[in-house]
Amino acid sequence: MATSMIPVTILTGFLGSGKTTLLKRILNEKHGMKIAVIENEFGEENIDNEILVQDSTEQIIQMSNGCICCTIRGDLARVLGDLAQQKRDGKLDFERVVIETTGLANPGPVAQTFFMDNEIADEFLLDAIITLVDAKHGNHQLDEHEVVQRQVGFADRLFITKADLVDEKELADLRHRVLHMNPKAQIRQVNFGEADIKEVFDLRGFNLNAKLEIDPDFLAEDDHDHDHDHAHDHDHGHDHADCDHDHGQCSHEGHDHGHHHHHAHHDDKIKSFVYRSDRPFDPNRLEDFLGGILQIYGERLLRYKGVLYMKGVDRKVVFQGVHQMMGSDLAAKWLPIEKKNSKMVFIGIELPQDLITDGLDACLA
Template sequence: MKAATDTNKMVPVTILTGFLGAGKTTLLKRILTEYHGRRIAVIENEFGPESIDNELLVQESDEEIVELSNGCVCCTIRGDLMRTLNELRVKRQAGELNFERVIIETTGMANPGPVCQTFFMDDEIADYYRLDAVITVVDAKHGMETLDNQEESQKQIGFADRILISKKDLVNDADYDALRARIVRINPRATITAVHFGEADIKSLLDISGFNLNTILDIDPAFLADQHPDAHDHDHGHGHGHDHEHEHEGECGAHCGHEHHHHAHHNDEIGAFVFRSNKAFDPERLEEFLGGIVQVYGPDLLRYKGILYLKGINRRMLFQGVHMMMGAEPGKPWLSGEKPNTKMVFIGRKLPQEIFTRGLEQCLV
């Protein structure tokens, strides 16, 4: 992934995805209504029956790009996303359109992966637009059922930087907690919030910088506790607990190690695992290993991100990827009182944690 020249001048893009009926369109209408006078270009994968056109459009139109009554613009993807983004760019550069940010609303069945990749594949798009974040809306009432029946919905969660759970008032606390725990096992790095779309904090949904390498790598504490109740005491260098984790592999998609008795695990295709070590990586071996892993498992890797401790480098290295596309850049120096360490999270489809972990351990000095 190449870094563009000046990120401040780039147009930020938010991808809004989620289950059918979860409330994506309600949220989008709310953003457009609240940001009156702030110009947003909305790209819709399709005009469904519940679309923004009925309330906000100036006129019915066959145009692919239409003005909305509040000064925003809306367009449908009739062709391909890359072409639509380039058309918007050309019109904005020519002064024909005025917008400050883009929101792409995907269909309820869409896998956000190819949409994310668009921002790293085409140079003109990569130089002009800055992919900010993937926001996924989950319906509390039907979430479990959707995750059971639709692998695409698991991918939507796996790709997310921020997860919003709607309709929490329709379920009891135990069901909500079970859904939340399942989401954390699929994606421990996304923030999860229960929202009423009438009162969601819109500002917290824009400018998340989820694809920015400098953003902090937070991992849900519940996930870490579930993986290893004593995780923080151990260094991956001596292979603690791998055989024990391996026994459970078929049971829960991502190895979660211990404590299986207290909640039923769903056998989700998409899952996550974390690699941590206090030992330094050999930079060349690590680069070679990660390059090979991405070649083999790229299609099944959704998002991966890490803060790396490399031998001979006195600052942390930041790395992240989407499918086959991986990027890295230097981060802040390690402070004198700080213990340098590596923390990496991989989210993907049936990833062989054992292969990744052993390979990464072989790259340690």
């Protein structure tokens, strides 16, 4: 991968979730970065009225702190290509790009731009999708708008905003809910856009590497259900894939299991499940099966990622994708002390979990 590739962060979240507040903060802070911001023109509040050097004739606007801002009036790929060309020609100077989507946008097609268009893929590196969720209205918005569920499902990192407006129980309910939609996104609380720059940039969420972060709470709760056989007042719908791993590895100090029993039932279309196995995959069978799954369910698969133990391969195989677009790569060698296993997470809309799990089982060597 060329070191000169320009990292891109996609900022998404429903209307009023705080995207513009966060963006203003990023653009005003003295971090010394030169950032190009691409705004969807449907933005509920344009940022340029306060902090941009006004020049309404230009599509690309120079900002007072050295950043630049442009509005999409057309195709994202064309705007990115234009920015890259101007950078090559020495007309614009920027190190990274932030794309703020409209609050009603599904981030999937934006993410796909970086895989579908070869010119874009050569110049830009999709770093991460960050989704903002409003603590006060988040549960209601998740109930009412599938696009909000999609925004959560695509995220590499979730920022919960306006947490000061709700009590601890409401906040715990919301965290629990989004965690079960997307256990691989790290969840952070941010007040008034005050996220550390390190929490926003260089997250490497789309990197093909051997790290697959799955929030331990996601698994700890599921284990908790098996161990204590409590009647939960809602159905996770994805427990059996996690049963065969070592329960001990998920326990962590200070985790209060008791508070999980008052969560309301949310029948979210977007759910996730984790698949694990200590047995190696047969590479050919797995490739055929995943190819078929992507063909049939690709549109319903939002994000998926895995670190795989393959028969006859002494290195970890990592894969991840968005919809039908999947990439895979060889990662580091398995260390002698490591327990070889496969771990995969699937996030999607009404996915047939049993069918996928059984199909993956059938691909084991």
